[in-house]
Amino acid sequence: MPTSRIYWRLHSLQQHFKSEASLPLNLAMATGSKLFLSLFLQLLSILFLFNPTNAQGLKIGFYEKSCPKVELIVKNVAADTMSKAPSLAGALLRMFFHDCFVRGCDGSILLDSPTNQSEKDAFPNLSLRGYQIIDRAKAEIEKECPGVVSCSDILALIARDIVAARNGPSWEVETGRRDGNVSIITDAFQNLPGPGFNISQLITRFQQKGLSVKDLAVLSAGHTLGVSHCFSFSNRLYNFTGKGINNDADPTLDPNYVAKLKVKCKPADTTTIVEMDPGSFSTFDNDYYKLVTKRRGLFQSDATLLDNAETKAYVELHAIQKESFFQDFGVSMVKMGRIGVLTGIQGEIRKVCSKVN
Template sequence: MAFSKQILVFLVLVGIFNISCNAQGLKLGFYKKTCPSAEAIVKKETASIMAVAPTLAAPILRMHFHDCFVRGCDASILLNSTTNNQAEKDSFPNLSLRGYGSIDRVKSAVEKKCPGVVSCADILALVARDAVSLLNGASWPVPLGRRDGNVSNSTEVLFNLPPPFFNITQLKANFASKGLNAKDLVVLSGGHTIGTSHCSSFTNRLYNFTGVGDSDPSLDSNYVARLKTRCSATDTTTLVEMDPGSFKTFDTEYYTLVAKRRGLFTSDAALLADSETRAYVTSHATPQGSKDFLKDFAKSMVKMGKIGVLTGSQGEIRKTCGFIN
């Protein structure tokens, strides 16, 4: 057991070392000389998309998260499956993602101005930031210079993405393996303030939590009753707001819900099981915590955006995000 723990610590440290080394290749204004209008084009196109479909902000933010946690922020989530390979986007946890067409639209606009210069990985990072900002959410500096990976394997998704049923110990270990700490965990979980979820991601908490037809005792009983009116035990299609009442606004209401034991997922409830994450939830379950949350979210997103990046001569700059060159 002690040896296993040493191996785990070693792997986490190696992962953090690789993250920090590669991230040094990123910098603000990376395209200042090669494509000075790149960020302005991304912002303009994202604004046009959001004006028509503001609900895309949540899935695009989630897409960026899912990309970075598997192979690092290398746009591997955007690659299409081939006859011989099932890509990440076709793995079960990613089947509900939306917004690929929007990323392609932004990429095409940038390509017209500066062909073969700006990576899909950088575009995804920028669109995620701009989409959140347009919902009155946080904004953050996005260091650029990521290169696109040429490998995308669906089997790697399940080993890297934290599922909604993880407990706090599993969540902290998963985030630590990516160079993120407990504060990053609770801050980035705040992204659940926007968007929706399929019933199937949490119905186990409503109908058969321990296998005897019971509900999760950590979920408010009144909320259980309300959710049961929306979701049957076998429902796989209905969408439920993760932050009812303000799911289109980037605010701290998510923490208010979690504090009231009304977070949808086991992973939301888990934030109350750790002293550090619980303290953050409690302090931000008030209007006063809003400014601090936006500031913290910005910092954690910058950290997340540096996970396992390819820089320099690594990878490539894809011409089309769904295909390697």
């Protein structure tokens, strides 16, 4: 029997059980029904173990009845995007991360502001791309089942599907998020980690979001996909100590790599982009960890994973084997997808992802 069907059966059982549970407990006791009490406790433990809805109110297959084709529609949009614009893979994965770290995974990254004061207007988000892909998926889903699927869930699904489409792992995405109706530029500055962060700043920021040191080591490998602007790391090439002397590069960055990067990135360059995982920037693999061990991680936030025993061990192990990394990536993405979610009657299901209803 498919897992989803088991969930549905358990859900029906739960509905039935809920009406039973609403009987006053003292009535059961008064009638001396020890059997009832024992059944009650047994059912409670079964439901606790198998309840498909997690503590955040999300569950796998949330739209199974209300919009059964949603996952297929998103998957097709992701596949089509990857065939026509593969460079959007990194951008769409990053978009989900930037949504979740700011006000939770509530689609607030997608909201437009008439005065350019929403999250997407914050400097770290100016390099996000691919909003039109989310809009396209939303439009196709709205035709199939209007007003049912949240934009925040579309972000979570598409992040999974583009990783899988670039030869990466796949995982079951929990759905049931609802969309927020607030998006504030300063929230993005305050919540997104910066490329200059050191290990303790990264650990603190991840822990503030309920993510562990391991999640940090795992999710940082999202940098196996995509590109970066020179300005995100040029401080590591020029004037690292701020003393303005020549050859003032970050000593933790491989000097040969510094020389190569300097050819592409001139000081004060604001437009050039470089592959973060040169040669395989559009394939999801474990090369990120190989680069970091070779001191070729592009950002200080990548290099600093070698400054903590736990993250260093994770990086070194997964530079030589990718299987457990692939498994861990799915687990950490699911965890990231639970940050600050709105569920139940909170928030709304936006009709258009860039606007509140």
